[in-house]
Amino acid sequence: MSAVKKVKFVKSAVSPKDYPPPHYPEIAIVGRSNVGKSSLINAIFRRNIAKVSSSPGKTRLINFFLLNDSIYFVDLPGYGYASVSKAERQKWKKMIETYFQTRENLSLVIMLVDSRHQPTKLDIMMKDWLESIGIPYVVAATKADKLNQSEKAKALKTIRETLNLPKDFPVFLTSSKEKTGIKELMGYVLDFVKK
Secondary structure, eight states, X not given: OOOOOXXXXXXXXXXXXXXXXXXXXXXXXXXXXXXXXXXXXXXXXXXXXXXXXXSSOOOOSEEEEEETTTEEEEEOOOBOOTTSOHHHHHHXXXXXXXXXXXXXXXXXXXXXXXXXXXXXHHHHHHHHHXXXXXXXXXXXXXXXGGSOHHHHHHHXXXXXXXXXXXXXXOEEXXXXXXXXXXXXXXXXXXXXXXX
16 A cells, blocks of 8 residues: 555535535545444544544535545545434435535545445445446445454355345455554555556
8 A cells, every 4th residue: 555645634515516626536435324434534544534433423524535645535424324314314315416426536435334234225225326327336344353254254245245246346344443454445446546
């Protein structure tokens, strides 16, 4: 992985008029609330730049970060969080959909799933939707430190089967706590962006 030399928080946005200029390739990170998005971003950047909360559903805006003055990383609101109002959930849904449909410099989506559980209906819907609008994506399974070796193999199999992914489709087992899988995930992401 190329060294993380410089990371800065650029801005939070709600709609396209708020997005930073599309000068760099962009990697978006999406997943259910409480899947560990902020923790993964902090592990990637090797510093606590994204706010980690013990209560899910805290990311309510689209947050843009700039890595090494050359790639945007975008933290999107988590989906499927039940404790916020239906109106609020609809607002987040529209925010995410608008971002995916309008952001011309979006190169790749990192879709997070919890390695300890079978991907949910919402995860399947997100995957199907990304495919339907033609956005390349990769799957990162979080919280792998909570699994033993045989559980890890089983988790990968379950994720592939549930999401109907080909055998060679990249699925990375990651742990923000132990920093496992982060280097491999970032190596893939940076190579993809260079293509």
